[in-house]
C-alpha cells in the first residue's frame with residue numbers, strides 16, 4: 229500500500245512539473261499581431277491539406293506545390309497586407325486550439341461562422357457561403373432530406389456543422405471521420421449509406437465520381453470565415469477590410485470560379501449581418517463531472533474492449549508465429565520471420581488503414597471495431613512473438629533434452645516443460661505491451677471508432693476545457709492500467725519457483 | 729541387453745565416433761573412461777537418441793534403430809521414443825524441471841508419456857524418493873535443493889520410467905566434492921540391484937569397486953576393455969596408462 233501511495237505521489241509531482249514547464253514554453257503574445265506580420269513579411273495561416281480539396285490540397289500535377297481556392301484566397305489576402313502567405317499544416321478539427329496556442333496568425337480552412345466557434349475566437353466577415361449536401365451511392369434513392377437519414381449509417385467530418393446537424397436530429401447511426409477521402413471511400417464500400425458534407429467538398433469529390441451522386445437540394449446554408457485570436461482586434465479589422473475589397477473587386481469570384489464552386493448563393497456574402505454572439509460562461513468539466521465522466525467512461529469501455537480483445541489476439545497469434553519461427557520447416561520459418569520484421573517495421577496507422585480501407589477493395593469488409601481489434605492484435609502479435617522468442621531461447625537446452633530423454637514427444641516437451649517456464653518469463657514484457665496497447669488503442673479513432681481519447685477530443689472541442697477533461701481522461705487511463713500492472717506483478721510472484 | 733554396431737557420428741566434418749562396437753549383458757555395469765573430448769557423451773547421447781548417428785545400429789532390450797536419418801514417419805518417431813524410454817539418462821547438469829516440485833518432476837513423465845494414474849505415479853515417486861533418501865523433499869522446488877540432492881532426484885526421475893538401462897554422463901562432475909558421495913551411494917545401490925548401466929565418470933574408485941567392465945574410450949573408439957583389475961593394474965596401451973596416471977595424480 230505504501231508503494232501505491234509513493235507512486236501516486238510521484239505521478240502527481242511529475243504532472244505538476246510538466247504543467248509548469250508547459251506554461252513556460254507556450255509563447256505569450258503581444259497584444260496585436262498585425263505589426264508583427266508586416267515586419268515578418270509573412271502571414272501564417274493554419275489549414276489541413278490532407279484530403280483538403282477544393283480548399284487547400286497538394287496539386288495533383290505538382291504534389292510538392294499546394295493549390296485550392298483557399299490557397300489562392302490566402303495569397304490574395306496576404307498581398308493586401310503587402311506580405312507573403314505561408315500555410316501551416318494542422319489537423320483540421322484542432323485548428324481553433326492551435327490558433328489559440330499561437331501556432332499561426334489566422335485559421336483559414338472552411339471554418340464555419342457558428343456561435344460555438346465564436347466562443348473562443350473571433351470570426352471574420354464571410355468569404356464563402358456554403359450549404360450542406362447529402363451524398364449517396366448512385367443507386368440509392370429516397371435519401372434527399374436530412375430527416376430521411378434517421379436509422380441510417382451516416383458519415384460526417386469531425387467537428388463540422390454536418391456533425392452537429394445529424395447529432396441534433398438524432399436517430400441516425402453517425403460515424404465521425406477525420407478526413408474527407410475516408411468517408412466517401414466508406415460510402416462506396418457500403419459501410420455507410422450517406423455522407424453529409426459541406427457543398428464544395430461534395431462538389432469536388434462526389435460529383436465527378438461515377439459511383440456517387442448528390443442527393444437532394446443543398447440545405448442549411450452558412451458562412452465560412454477566418455478565425456482570429458480574440459485579442460487580435462486590429463488584425464481582425466484589417467482582415468475584414470481586405471475581405472470586403474476582395475469581394476467587391478471580383479477577386480473572390482474569380483478564385484471560386486477557378487475551382488467551380490461559385491454559385492448564386494454567393495450573393496449572400498453582401499447581405500451578411502454579423503449577429504451578436506451570446507458568450508456562454510466557460511465550462512468547468514471538473515465541477516460538472518457527473519455530466520462528463522459517464523461519457524468518458526463509455527469511451528473507456530470501448531478502449532478496454534479493444535485492448536483486451538486485441539491483446540488476446542496478439543498473445544495467441546504471437547505464440548503461433550514464434551512456434552513457426554523456431555520449429556517449423558524452412559519456408560514457414562522465413563514466413564514467420566518476415567511477418568515479424570514487416571509488421572514491426574511499418575506504422576500501426578498504415579496497417580489500420582490497410583485493414584479498414586484496403587481490405588474492402590479485395591472484398592473483405594470489416595466493421596471498425598473488428599478492424600481495430602485485428603489491427604492492434606496483428607500488430608502486437610509481432611512484439612509478443614519476439615517476447616516469447618526471448619523467453620523460449622533463455623530456457624537451457626538441457627530442459628528439452630531431459631524431456632526427450634524421459635520419452636516425451638516434441639509437443640509434450642513444449643507444452644509441459646518449455647512453454648510453462650518461458651511464459652512466466654514473458655509476463656513482465658507482455659504486461660508492458662498490454663499497457664502500451666491500452667494507450668495505443670486511441671489510434672483506432674482514425675477508422676471512426678469512438679474510444680476514450682476520441683470522446684475526450686470531442687468533448688474538449690465543444691467545452692474547450694482541455695485541462696479538466698484531460699485530467700479526468702488521464703485519470704481513467706491510469707486507473708485502468710495501474711491495476712493491470714499490479715495484477716501482473718502478483719501473477720508473476722505467484723508463479724515463482726526459484727525462491728529459496 | 730545392449731548391442732551397438734559400427735556406430736559413426738560426425739559434427740559437420742568433425743568425425744567424433746569412428747564405428748563403435750559394444751555389447752553388454754543384462755545386469756552388467758560398465759564404466760566408460762577416457763580423455764575429455766573423445767566422444768563419451770556423444771556415445772551416450774546416440775544411445776538414447778538425443779543425437780542421430782550417421783550410420784550403425786543400436787539395439788536396446790530387443791528394440792533396434794538404425795542410424796542415418798532423423799525419424800520421419802510417426803512409426804519411426806514412436807520407435808525412437810520407445811528406445812528412449814528403455815534408456816534412462818542422468819545428465820551432468822541434472823536438468824530438473826525448475827517449475828515443478830520434486831514430486832512433480834518424477835511423476836510428470838509416467839503420467840504424460842505412459843498414461844498411468846496420478847495417484848499411482850505419486851506413490852511410486854514417493855518410493856523412489858525414499859530410495860534416494862529424499863522423501864522429505866517431495867514438495868520442494870529444485871532451486872531449494874543442493875546439487876547432490878538435485879542429482880538424486882534426477883536419478884529417481886529417470887528410474888520412474890522403469891528403464892531397462894541407465895546411462896550416466898559424468899553425474900558427479902558438477903558437484904562439490906563433499907556432495908559426490910551421496911550420489912555415488914545411490915549408484916552403488918543400483919549396481920547391487922542388478923541394473924544394467926553405462927557410467928561415464930572420472931570417479932576411479934567407483935569404477936574399481938562397482939564396474940563389471942571398464943572401457944577405455946579414445947579418439948571415438950573403444951581402445952581397451954577389461955575388468956577393473958585388468959585396466960587399472962595392467963593397462964595394455966600407452967594411451968591408457970598415460971590417462972590413468974593423469975587421473976591418479978589429480
Ligand SMILES: Nc1ncnc2c1ncn2[C@@H]1O[C@H](COP(=O)(O)OP(=O)(O)O)[C@@H](O)[C@H]1O
Pocket residue numbers: 739742744763764765766767768769770771
Ligand atoms: N553439438 C556439437 N556440435 C559440434 N561438435 C560437437 C558437439 N558436441 C560435441 N562436439 C564435439 O565432439 C567431440 C566429442 O565431444 P563429447 O562427446 O562431448 O566428448 P566427451 O564427452 O568425451 O568429453 C568434441 O570434440 C566436441 O567438441
Ligand SMILES: [Mg+2]
Pocket residue numbers: 768769770898
Ligand atoms: Mg562429456
